[in-house]
Amino acid sequence: MxxxxxxxxxxxxxxxxxxxxxxxxxxxxxxxxxxxxxxxxxxxxxxxxxxxxxxDRYDKNWVQELLKRKNYVLKATYNMNFMDYRNIVASQNYKCPLCLKNETFMEDYQLRNKAKGYLGDLVVDHCHKSGKVRGALCQDCNRALGGFKDDINILSRAIEYLEERG
Ligand SMILES: [Zn+2]
Ligand SMILES: [Zn+2]
Known part of the structure; x- marks a missing residue:
């Protein structure tokens, strides 16, 4: 044109x-x-x-840049900072409280691709009704809870279902 x-x-x-x-x-x-x-x-x-x-700035100081980004997201989404997040993870013994898998933290494998999880791969979980932060979960468990709509009734029926049909 x-x-x-x-x-x-x-x-x-x-x-x-x-x-x-x-x-x-x-x-x-x-x-x-x-x-x-x-x-x-x-x-x-x-x-x-x-x-x-x-x-260039990222390549030189990527840990600081990651930290800055993480702080920004935590502040905007949950009004907490990185230390608050680390305290939650520490209080859970650095595990997902549901599946008990250890968190990934500062592991340098495939750093550039995995940088997202470098400062901890557990994700903050909060109650969608009250907005209260409940803890930090691994991605799978967080997604699973979302799939069950955080509904205790659905979850207990799922347990019954598995027990009966297994
Ligand atoms: Zn020009
Ligand atoms: Zn989990």
Whole structure:
């Protein structure tokens, strides 16, 4: 599709880009953003640079970056910090209280892929009604509870069912 030659036209048509034939001040003869008049290549270069900076920072201090992210998520979701989370896990003897599997913590296997669980792979479990944090569970048990809708009646029927039909 041929882009409109002026911003005015692009605005009228509701098109994201327009293309004059005047190069930007960095000499790119590329399309412009209708919203900001910004040169596409300049914007892209700025983005690439900022992503590279982020990546460099992460590569250099990835544990601190992980910790920052974890703190941010815990604060936003449960109004707790990483130490609160670690205290919960410690109070459970570093195990999932349901299946008793040990947590994964600071294990360096496949670090880059597993970084998510590097600072502890037990997930905070909370009551959806009261909002109260109940503990920290492994992913499987957390998902299982969700599957039973945190409903004691369904869970006890599931136990009966397994006992009777096993
Ligand atoms: Zn440019
Ligand atoms: Zn479990």
């Amino acid at each position: 041929k882009l409109p030659a002026t911003r005015k036209e692009a605005l009228k048509l509701g098109i994201k880009f327009y293309k004059t034939n005047k190069p930007c001040k960095h000499g790119h003869n590329s399309k412009r953003y209708t919203s900001s008049k910004g040169c596409y290549e300049c914007v892209k270069a700025t983005w690439d640079e900022s992503n590279q900076r982020k990546k």
